[in-house]
Amino acid sequence: MEKVRATRYVLPLREGGSMPGLVEADDDGMYVVKFRGAGQGLKVLVAEVVVGLLGRTIGVDVPDLVEIELPPAIARYEADEEVQDLLDASLGSNLGLDFLPGAFGYDGSRVPDAATAQAIVWLDAFTANVDRTWHNPNLLWWHDRLVAIDHGAALYFHHSWPSRAPSPERFAAQRFDASTHVLADVAGTTAVAARHEELAALLTPEVIRGVVEAAPEEWLETTADLPDADAVREAYVACLGARLAAPAAWLPGADR
Incomplete structure (x- = not known):
């Protein structure tokens, strides 16, 4: 950045x-x-x-x-x-x-195209972001673009690291309830599942590693199990990679 x-x-x-x-x-x-x-x-x-x-x-x-x-x-x-x-x-x-001057919050009076909605629902399911509901949409309309904001509630697994070792398997198996998602009706869970191969293919191991590398080192909190910044980065990469490889557990509309 x-x-x-x-x-x-x-x-x-x-x-x-x-x-x-x-x-x-x-x-x-x-x-x-x-x-x-x-x-x-x-x-x-x-x-x-x-x-x-x-x-x-x-x-x-x-x-x-x-x-x-x-x-x-x-x-x-x-x-x-x-x-x-x-x-x-x-x-x-x-x-x-x-800062996006003039942006206004999403209220459903104007909806995005289905492809945009599907990508957002898929992203939230993949990263376990539970904070995109009608109570708190975290979406802005700005210059005819629907902009997704406030992703701090995602990747909740890292909050357990001070007390337990990272578990990619646990995160990979965590279900995601898309029924309360603000864009669930626009996206359609079956259509979200149908987009999985296309969207997942964009997140190659190199891309995931590069995204994790973008976080400044001083933001990465070490633990007894993660003694340095490199170990913390590897834990993020492992958890994201494991979840991407196991869509049947979390993907909305997937056959289980």
Whole structure:
């Protein structure tokens, strides 16, 4: 990912539980920043990168991603103590998503074409992203494009790593319930299953490894079982590879 440096904290976006914020950077870009100091932790940033780049590979629109550096002075003029504490806890490397001015949230009044819906449902099933429901669609219409955002709830398996060793087999076998997905009716589960070979073929081992490599090393949390960044990356690659190889367990509409 491109690296930029934050120059101004603009405002908090309080819609999300992690309180992302709008930040201006030294490339004159405006970014929605997911902060390393938020309660959900660094693993959410890793999931955003991995799932976002996997989605882009299969044709799902996601905002451009950057690694954004927050300098010590970023909170100097922030009056809100809660925001100030968050910024002070997030100095250094954070995740920025390109701000999409004028975008509006998905409400079903306008639906995407079936192929777009199928790719999004397939991506969410593959990465076990349960956070794309009518309660929280995490989809934006922007310039006639349906953009998928907020993938921090995906790849939940990595939250168990501090207490147990990675288990690609467990993740590969985890079912995905597509019945509550916001695009389930548009996509059609049978049609999603029919697209599997096409979409899975795009995620070669080299692609998966490259996507995992995109996550900055300092976001990768080591454990007793994963003693360094290389071991953490290998665990992500192994889990994603195992799930891709076992679609009968998780693919909506697959024969079981």
